[in-house]
């Protein structure tokens with residue numbers, strides 16, 4: 626029998642926690658002074674979901690060439706499986722500065738699971754990554770499979786991670802959430818689309834998160850060919866943006882919000 630702490634929490638406490646999370650999420654950065662944020666370059670994050678082989682084979686060397694590191698969200702049961710990265714490859718990327726987060730164990734629709742299975746997918750996957758030295762408890766990040774969750778899933782994730790991406794990246798211990806644009810890069814995404822997203826994010830003083838899946842030739846709509854991927858990196862390099870990780874973006878965000886609240890006093 627697993628120790629499922631969430632079961633021990635009275636329903637009333639769960640309800641009030643859900644309420645407080647839902648009440649704080651929609652609040653965004655525009656309610657506080659943006660003067661400081663306008664001075665800083667556009668923050669861009671490159672996220673790679675699902676742990677496909679091409680992230681190591683194709684994306685990693687290209688990212689190295691441009692001096693960038695990304696964030697990869699891994700379904701832990703797919704590590705070392707065909708068409709996916711091996712643990713050794715992931716560790717090499719981690720050593721090179723890449724950030725790693727959990728993408729559950731088996732990539733299910735988390736809304737459809739019983740409590741024990743949900744706990745294993747959310748917390749069990751985190752513990753696997755911690756055990757492999759890929760994640761620390763203080764900086765544990767999660768991405769919901771298919772970017773779907775409900776209030777119950779979100780609550781469990783919020784109790785076990787610092788931040789998580791569903792439709793947007795949510796920082797759990799921050800009452801104010803950064804403005805952000807999350808865009809999935811598909812096979813037919815054009816460079817002009819990325820230029821437009823950069824322009825929009827700049828205009829909105831928001832973060833830009835580009836989400837990739839497999840970086841390889843062929844495949845389905847989620848495959849981004851390596852030459853197209855390199856064109857995107859080249860565009861980022863030319864666009865005076867700061868490519869960063871979740872941990873670094875959150876640190877900047879926390880400094881920014883604490884500075885803003887000091888200025889308000």
Ligand SMILES: [Zn+2]
Pocket residue numbers: 674675728732770771
């Ligand atoms: Zn996924």
